[in-house]
Amino acid sequence: MMRLPVFRLHQPESLSDAMALMASSDGETRLVAGGTDLWPNMKRRHQSADVVVSLNRVAELSGIRGEAGGEVRIGAMTTLAAVAASPIVRAAYPALARAVESISSPAIRNMATLGGNLCLDTRCTYYNQTEEWRTSIDFCLKEGGTICWVAPESPRCWAVSSSDAAPVLCALGARARLVSPAGEREVSVAELYRDDGIDYLTKQPDEVLTEVVLPPSDGVQMSFWKLRRRGSIDFAVLTAAVALRRDDDGVVSEAAVWLGAVASAPVRSEAAEAVLVGNSLTAEVITEAATASRKVATPLDNTDFTLQWRSKMVIHYVEAALREIAGLEQERLAPNHAM
C-alpha cells in the first residue's frame, strides 16, 4: 500500500492560528486543504513535510457569499462539490460550475477545495510517478534532477497547469485574496500564476489563499470546454474558457479567451480576443478567433494524447466554446456518454 511519510499535524481552527503555526513550526511546513493533491504527491515523495497544517477546521475559509448579479466571494476551503452545487454559482457563473463539476470524480469533489484546485501542483508524466520510477530516469528538473525530459534542451520545467477552475476564473477576471502574517493582498487570479512548471505560483510560502472574489456577472456570457480521455477521473489535457460581453447589436465589446492545460500556467489568447472584439459572433468570426488562439498553446509530450493532435484540438475546443455562447449548432462530438 502506498503510504504517507511521517509528519506532525496541526488542525487550527482559525486562520490566524494557522499562520502562527506556519511561522513557528520547525522544519519544512506545508498547508493542506482537501489533500487530494498533496497526499498523492507526498505518497510518491514529490513533496515532504515535517509539519502539516490542515485548514480543514478553519470554518472562516469555507462558504459562498454574495448573490447572483453582484460580487460573489468563495472561500478557498469550499469544496468543489459545494461550488458546483451552489445556486449562486450555477446562476451567475455557469462556466465555473461546469468546470468544477468536471473535475476528477464525485468523491474527489467532496474533498478537494477551490483554493486547492487553484494551487494544484503542475503535472507531467515524467513527474507524477513514484520515487522508484523517478529514480529510473534519474529524476527530472522539477524534482531532484537536472534535465526536463519533456524538452531536454530547455533550461526550464514544462509541467502542465491542470487546474480547471483557473482558466475560467482568469476569463471571468476573478481575484484571489492572499493573507500572510504581514498582511493581505488581492491579485487577479491570472497574476497568481507564473509560466514555470516548478515555481508556478506567485503566492509566497507564508501566504494563504483565503478567498476567490468573482466580479458581478451581469451581461457576461461564458463557456468552458474540456478535453480529456475519459468522462471522469482524468485531468484535462486542454481546456477552453471564454467570457465575453456583447452590446445590443450582438457585437462583442469585451472578450476573454483562456486556455488551460497547454502550458505551465493558464494562457490568454489576446489574438483571439482581438478577432472577437468589434465583431458579431458569426461562424466565420468564431473560426477565425479559434484559429488565432492556437498560437499561445504549447502542448508538449507530457500528458495523455499526442501533442500534435492536442495542438490541433485547441481550435476546435475554442470554437466549440464560442459557438455555444453564440447559440450556434454544436458540430463537435463529445467522446463519451457523460451527461
Place this chain on the structure above:
Amino acid sequence: MTPPRSGQVIAPDQAPPASAPGSTQEDDLRVVGTPFRRVDGWAKVTGQTRFADDLTFPRMVHMRLVRSTLPHAFIRGIDTSKAEEMPGVVGVLTGKDMPEPFGVLPVSQDEHALCLEKVRFVGDPVVAVAALTEDQAADACSAVTIEYEPLATISSVDEAIETSEPLIHDYGDEGNLHKKISLQFGAVDDGFAQADEIFEDVMFYEGSTHLPMEQHAAVAVPEGGGRITLYTSTQTPHYVHKVLATVLGMPASRVRVIACSVGGGFGGKSDIFSHEIVAAKMALVTGRPVKICLNREEVFYCHRGRHPVLMHLRTGFTKDGAMVAQHLKTALDGGAYGSYGVASTYYTGALQTVTYGLPRYRFDSIRAFTNKPPCGPKRGHATVQPRFALEVHLDKAAQRLGIDPADLRLNNLLPPDSITANYLKVGTIGLGACIQAVVDGSGWRERFQSLPHGRGLGLACGSYLTGAGLPIHWNHLPQSAVQLKLDRMGTVAAYCGEAEIGQGSDSVLAACVAEVLGIGLDDVLLCVGDTGLTPVDLGSYSSRVTLMVGRAAIQAAERARDRLAEAVAEKLDVPADRLVFAESRVFDSGNPENGMPFAEAVQRAEEKFGALATTGSYAPPRAPGRYRGSGVGPSPTYSYSASVIEVEVDPETGLYRVEHVWIAHDIGRAINPVLTIGQVEGSVYMGLGEAMMEEQVFRRLPKNRSNALVHKVPSMLEYKSPTFHEMPPVTTYLIEDPDPEGPFGAKEVGQGPLLPIMPALANAIFDAVGVRIDQVPIGPHMIRKAVEDKAAGGDGRYGPKAFPDIDFGVPLMVPTPDEGGDGRATNSEEAGVRKGSGTMADGVRKDSKP
C-alpha cells in the same frame, strides 16, 4: 443434435444407461438455466469476503521488495547492511537465498524469485525486506544499495532482431528471439495459385494489461513441522504450489497454497510471481507469517498481459469470397521473461482456422525478448491479436469483392464436426446463429453502408477455447477433480481446486452438484482452491473451469446419486431407475408421495455403505494433431461470438463514441444466465478498453542522455481504462445449442465475447468515415490523420507499414486432413528441433537440473 440430459455425464462414450437413477428430462432442470444469486454474492456485498490483503495472523510481519531501477544490467553488489539495522526489520533476502530458477512453462525456466546476476527490466525484484510494519519495511528498502553495471537495452521486436548482443537470456531460438515458429498445413502455394484475389494486410495490436482492481497480495504462514501455507491472490494455486516446492526445495506435500478470492484476474494472476515465492521463503526464514501487498505500480510490473503483436496476413480468395489459402506472420514483443510466452506465440496462429473454412494455412511467428515486464495471457490469450487482423482483413476483402461482410462470413462458416487444416477438432458451432442475431438485432441489412457520414456499423466474429486441451505439464492425469462428502445431516460438501476469480466458478460447481442431487444451491458447501484439502484443478485460465470442473462435479454427484438411489430403492422397494432427486427429496416418479427427504436418503446410504464420499474427474479428449506445436489450440469445444458495433465519429477531430454494441454468444447452455450475461458484458467492456484506449507502453529517454526504459503509464490514472461514461449500451443474445462435451451442454463465456469487439469497432469506423485504422487502440489522432490523408488523395489508412524481414527457415510441413494427412509432420527432421528451442512439445529445458 440431441440435447444432453441433465445430470448425465454428457460425453456419449461415457454416458450412463438411459435408465440411470435420477435422470431427468431437459425441461426438468431446476437450477441450471435459472438466474440465481451467485453463491459468493452475500459475502461479497457485505464486506465479508476475505481477499489476501484482508488476512492477518498473529506475529505477522510485512514485506516489501526493492526492484530494479535499470532496464538491463549486471548486479555487481548488493548492500543490505544498513537496512538490516533499521527499526523493525526482521528479515532481508536476496537472490542467492533462492537460486533455483522457475517459470510457469517447463520450457521457460528463466526466472528467479529475486534476481541473481542480472536485472532485465525496470521493476525486476532484487531484494526483499520484512519488518514489523509496512512503513518500516518501506523505509528499510530505501536503505538498500545495489551496484549495477548497465547493459544496452532492447525495447522492441525490431531492436531484438537487430541486436544479438547483449543477450537478455542465454537461451532461446536465435539471439534475442525467444521463439521462432514456422508451420505449414497443406500445399499453401497451390492454394494461392487457385485464388482469384489475394489480399495482404499489416496490422498492429498494442500491448495492454489486466489492471485488476485488486493489487496482488500474498500471506505466507509457517506451520511448524516443516510445512508452509501460502494464501495468495492467484488463478492457479496448483501451479504456484509446484513452483513453491521446487524453489524452496521442499517436498510438495509440505506446501499448501490457498487461493483467496481474487479481486480480478483476467489472466494477470495465472503466473507464479516473485513475491509469492519470496513471502514463503521469508516466512520460513523468520518463522513468522509474512504479508506482502503490491502497490499499483508493481502490478504493472508483474503484468504477464497482452503481447504487442505485429501481424502480416495474406489470404487468397475466390471471387465468391471463399478462402483458399492463408499465410499469417506474427511478431510478439515478449518482454523480459518467458512466462506463458511460448504458448502465446503458438496461440497467435492456432485459432485462425476454427471460424471459417480455411483449407491451407501457413503460420510463421517470432517472440522477442525485450527489457520490459514479461507478457503472457490476458483474456483471449494471444488469439485476440490475430483475430483483430483476420476480421478487419475480411471486412476489407468483403468490400473489395463486393460482398456484404455478414454474407462473406456466413457463406464461409466452418461446418460443425470439422477437423481443421491444423488438426483442431471442432464440434458444435453456433456462429451462424450468432451472426444472424446481431445482424437482425442491429438492423444491419438496412443500415450498413446507409447511415449518414460520421455514423457507421461494423461486424466481426470470434471464437475461443472452452479449456486448453492439454495441461501445461504434460501428463495423463485428470485436469479437474471434485470430491463430494455427504453426511447424515444432509450436508453435501464439494471439494475442488478451482479458483473463484469473480467469473462465477463457485456458482457453477455448486449448481452442477445441486442439479444432479436435487438439492438447493445453499445445501452445497464449498471448499475450493486449497491445494492442501482439495483435489487438483489446474486453475482459472483458458476458460476451462465451467466445462472441466462442471464435468468432474457431475460425475462425482452422479456417483453419489447412484449410492443414494441404491439404498433408497431398497428401503422404498422401488426400482432405482424410478427414483427422482428433486426438491431435496428422493421419491418414486410413479408415486411422488412415496419418498424421503434427501438427508434421510443419505442416512440410508450411510447405513448401507458406511461413510459417503465420491469423486469425479475430467480429462479432455485427445486431439488429432501429432506435430510439434499441436498441443496449443485443441479444446473440448469452442465458443463462438459475433458482434455489431455502431459508432459515431467526428471526422474533424477524430473523436468517436461507441453508440451501441450488439453481441451474440454461443454459450451451449447458460448454467446461470445472469452471470453469463455479466461475463459477456464484461468481455465487451474489456474489449472496448483495448480497442479505444488501453496501452501498456514504454518510454525511452533520449539515448544520448539516458539508458532508461520505463513504463509510461504505471498508474490507474494514466493507464486509461473505461469508466461508466465510456461504456455504451449493450444488447446481449445468448445462443443456446447444448454441446455434447459441456456440462449440461455449456461452453465458455469468460473470454470469447471479447474477441469480436476490437475488429468490429475498426470496421464500424470505416463504415462511418471511410478510413481504415489497422491497429489498436484506436486513438482519435489516428482517425484524424487518416481522414486528412484521404482528403489529400492518400489511401486513408493509419497503421503499421511493414512486417520485418525474417528468415523462418523450412516450415514444419503438415499435410491437411483433406490431403490425407494423419496429423503428423512429414519433415520433422528437416525442419528440425532448433537447438535450445522452447516449444512446449520439445519437453527440454536448457538449464534443467538433473
Place this chain on the structure above:
Amino acid sequence: MDHYTTATLRVNGQDLRVVFPTHHTLLEVLREECGLTGTKHGCELGECGTCTVLVDGEPVLSCLALTAEMEGRSIETVEGLQDGNELHPLQAAFADLGAAQCGYCTPGMLMAAKALLAENDDPSAAEIRTALAGNLCRCTGYHKIVEAVEWAAGVARGEADAGPAREVLFGASVPGEGS
C-alpha cells in the same frame, strides 16, 4: 519517529477510540486498527474509487482522507450497510444480478450508490452513471451495476413490482425466435 494520534471515530454508528500513526489515512486505520477490511484499495492515490466510504453521508476516498481529521464526523463503510441479517436493497440487488463479480470494487460502489439514493430516490441510468463514475470496475462492464442500483431504488421506494427486466436476467430475445 512516528507521531501518533488518539481519536474517537464514529464508524457505522459506533464510537471507536483508536490510536494510530498520524500519517495514516482513514483507509489504513479502518483496515488495520478497526479490523474493517471491507473497505478495499486499488491505488491509494485517489485514481480508482475502490476505497470509497461515506463521511457525513458523502462519498469520500478513504485513501486520501487523513484519519486525524475525521474526529467528530460520521463514517459509514460497507460493514454498516446491513440491517441485522437483512441485506440492504443495494446489497441484495448487487448479489442477485452479479453486479459484484470479483467483488473488489463492490464496497466502494455500494457506498457511492447509497449516497446517491439518499439524495435521489429515483435516479435515471445517466444519473447513476454520473454518480458512480469515479469508481472503476474491471469485471462487469458496469451495466449490471446500473441495473442493480435501479432495482434497489425501486425496492427502497417500496414498489411491489420492482425488479430487473427479463432481458437483464436472460439476455435479449433472439430476433426471429419470437419469445
